[in-house]
Amino acid sequence: MAEHTRRTVLKSAAVTAGGAALAARAPAAAGAAAVSIQPAQTAEITLSVNGRRRAVSVETRVTLLDALRERLGLTGTKKGCDRGECGACTVLVDGERVKSCLTLAVMRQGSEITTVEGLADGDRLHPVQEAFIRHDAFQCGGCTPGQIMSAVACIEEGHTGSDEEIRQWMSGNLCRCACYQNIVAAVADAAGEVRR
Amino acid sequence: MKPFGYTAVRDTGEAVRLASRTPDAAFVAGGTDLLNLMKDGVARPGHLIDVNGLDLAEVTETPAGLRIGGLARMRAVAGHAAVRRGWPVLAEALLASASPQVRNMASIGGNLLQRTRCGYFRDTGSPCNKRVPGSGCPAVEGWNRGHAVLGGSDACIATHPSDLAVALLALDAVVRVRGTAGERKVPIGDFYLRPGATPHVENVLRPAELITAVEVPRSATARRSRYLKLRDRATFEFAVVSVAAAVDLRGRRVRDVRLAFGGIGTTPWRSPEAEAALRGNDLTAESVARAGRALVRDAEPRHDNEFKVELVQRALAELLEELR
Numbered sequence: 001m002a003e004h005t006r007r008t009v010l011k012s013a014a015v016t017a018g019g020a021a022l023a024a025r026a027p028a029a030a031g032a033a034a035v036s037i038q039p040a041q042t043a044e045i046t047l048s049v050n051g052r053r054r055a056v057s058v059e060t061r062v063t064l065l066d067a068l069r070e071r072l073g074l075t076g077t078k079k080g081c082d083r084g085e086c087g088a089c090t091v092l093v094d095g096e097r098v099k100s101c102l103t104l105a106v107m108r109q110g111s112e113i114t115t116v117e118g119l120a121d122g123d124r125l126h127p128v129q130e131a132f133i134r135h136d137a138f139q140c141g142g143c144t145p146g147q148i149m150s151a152v153a154c155i156e157e158g159h160t161g162s163d164e165e166i167r168q169w170m171s172g173n174l175c176r177c178a179c180y181q182n183i184v185a186a187v188a189d190a191a192g193e194v195r196r
Numbered sequence: 197m198k199p200f201g202y203t204a205v206r207d208t209g210e211a212v213r214l215a216s217r218t219p220d221a222a223f224v225a226g227g228t229d230l231l232n233l234m235k236d237g238v239a240r241p242g243h244l245i246d247v248n249g250l251d252l253a254e255v256t257e258t259p260a261g262l263r264i265g266g267l268a269r270m271r272a273v274a275g276h277a278a279v280r281r282g283w284p285v286l287a288e289a290l291l292a293s294a295s296p297q298v299r300n301m302a303s304i305g306g307n308l309l310q311r312t313r314c315g316y317f318r319d320t321g322s323p324c325n326k327r328v329p330g331s332g333c334p335a336v337e338g339w340n341r342g343h344a345v346l347g348g349s350d351a352c353i354a355t356h357p358s359d360l361a362v363a364l365l366a367l368d369a370v371v372r373v374r375g376t377a378g379e380r381k382v383p384i385g386d387f388y389l390r391p392g393a394t395p396h397v398e399n400v401l402r403p404a405e406l407i408t409a410v411e412v413p414r415s416a417t418a419r420r421s422r423y424l425k426l427r428d429r430a431t432f433e434f435a436v437v438s439v440a441a442a443v444d445l446r447g448r449r450v451r452d453v454r455l456a457f458g459g460i461g462t463t464p465w466r467s468p469e470a471e472a473a474l475r476g477n478d479l480t481a482e483s484v485a486r487a488g489r490a491l492v493r494d495a496e497p498r499h500d501n502e503f504k505v506e507l508v509q510r511a512l513a514e515l516l517e518e519l520r
């Protein structure tokens with residue numbers, strides 16, 4: 001971790017780069033704050049994760065995935081390839097599924113992030129989680145949080161009309177244990193459940 | 197990853213000005229290619245300019261055609277009702293690209309500027325003229341199954357991986373870019389450059405220029421257009437060979453046609469010769485075969501990619517059969 005003295009508070013209005021104050025994408029609640037960070041500087045940012053606003057200190061290089069896992073201790077989201085190829089790191093950002101290894105934490109200020117930890121309602125699992133258990137849709141579990149987040153979005157998007165359609169729209173999530181049959185069955189089942 | 201600065205901008209003019217006065221600056225949109233290149237040490241920008249706050253994400257249908265904002269996401273364009281109706285090849289090429297998650301993130305401008313998937317290019321342990329000019333090209337004599345059979349040079353034979361660019365080429369699209377000197381328009385056919393002796397220069401974009409929009413004209417060929425992508429697995433993979441075809445048919449007679457190809461050229465590849473073999477003629481097995489032969493007449497296959505010469509002709513025939 002970098003020293004406190006080098007931290008910049010991003011939300012304060014007039015942080016500058018090369019002498020220029022720049023308007024940033026307005027974080028929903030914070031208004032039009034200037035966002036500019038120097039190389040190797042640690043910035044204090046706010047991420048909204050699973051309905052809670054969380055302060056995080058990050059360098060610009062920290063991906064959303066690493067911020068979630070290493071800074072916020074939310075290790076449900078997995079790192080497989082770190083290159084966008086496996087889908088293990090899938091989370092929802094403002095309701096859409098994304099690969100959190102391919103986006104920087106500083107780019108996601110003011111967004112609503114949902115991770116696998118945010119799906120259950122207390123002890124009541126999300127229907128997609130229930131369906132994965134019912135259909136035995138995992139072995140080692142390494143891909144499962146990503147599969148589940150992707151499935152939640154896939155159902156929401158309406159891409160569950162047939163097994164073939166589910167396979168196509170779940171293709172961004174690889175499973176080394178090759179539980180594909182059961183994953184497709186779980187997604188189809190959960191889709192019916194969610195619609196009910 | 198090398199440390200870098202970061203600025204989120206809200207205004208297009210400011211984005212361009214900041215890029216022009218910041219050494220080693222790069223724009224970041226979806227980040228889906230740039231972050232990979234940075235993690236691998238292939239791209240080493242000193243400052244990222246986050247353009248996601250710019251008001252450039254809209255897709256609009258105009259009397260002249262389609263205007264796609266440079267920051268429109270692949271998902272938004274692929275799912276747009278007007279696109280599916282009037283420019284189906286565009287929707288099909290986008291839906292055949294990457295994964296749902298990547299399509300939610302990736303922008304149209306970033307897609308056109310994604311770098312080659314040549315393995316040597318992405319491995320900083322290998323020489324590569326595109327990454328380090330003058331260091332050599334191991335692909336020419338090495339592993340070149342994924343490489344180009346058209347448009348290459350001794351310096352580089354890498355393909356451009358964008359499916360979108362192939363579709364746009366068959367649609368006569370125009371790229372709008374904005375720099376410090378104002379806006380200009382570049383026809384997509386003039387946008388990409390063959391490697392020649394300078395494979396590190398891939399397109400005509402000048403430093404600090406931002407892609408603000410892509411304009412796609414309305415046409416009879418565009419309405420009857422399709423994309424066929426052949427890859428090593430059923431989905432979520434780059435093209436081995438791909439074809440974008442747009443035809444205006446009267447009965448079997450080809451009134452007009454556009455043919456563009458991915459996976460075979462060092463740039464998204466348009467073939468006026470193949471089009472000429474069809475235009476004004478009936479669409480028959482013979483005319484299609486003639487078009488295919490015209491397409492590959494100057495092909496220069498390497499050790500591992502000779503199969504592409506035959507495969508692309510078969511792909512063309514299959515797609516034109518579907519369009520009949």
Ligand SMILES: Cc1cc2nc3c(=O)[nH]c(=O)nc-3n(C[C@H](O)[C@H](O)[C@H](O)COP(=O)(O)OP(=O)(O)OC[C@H]3O[C@@H](n4cnc5c(N)ncnc54)[C@H](O)[C@@H]3O)c2cc1C
Binds near residue numbers: 083267292303433435
């Ligand atoms: C696992 C995986 C699979 C993929 N499969 C496919 C596939 O099958 N087919 C396919 O076509 N693509 C595929 N891609 C590539 C993907 O489509 C691109 O990574 C994406 O489109 C890039 O867009 P982006 O907005 O994320 O760009 P970024 O990564 O943000 O930027 C890419 C480049 O463009 C520059 N840039 C971005 N926006 C602008 C702008 N408006 N003006 C000027 N410069 C700009 C950046 O500086 C950078 O140099 C795949 C990617 C991944 C990770």
Ligand code: SF4
Binds near residue numbers: 316324
């Ligand atoms: S083909 Fe081009 S990108 Fe690949 S190693 Fe050769 S010079 Fe580099």
Ligand code: FES
Binds near residue numbers: 081083090
């Ligand atoms: S860890 Fe992000 S896709 Fe593999």
Ligand code: FES
Binds near residue numbers: 176
């Ligand atoms: S359950 Fe092991 S990778 Fe999917």
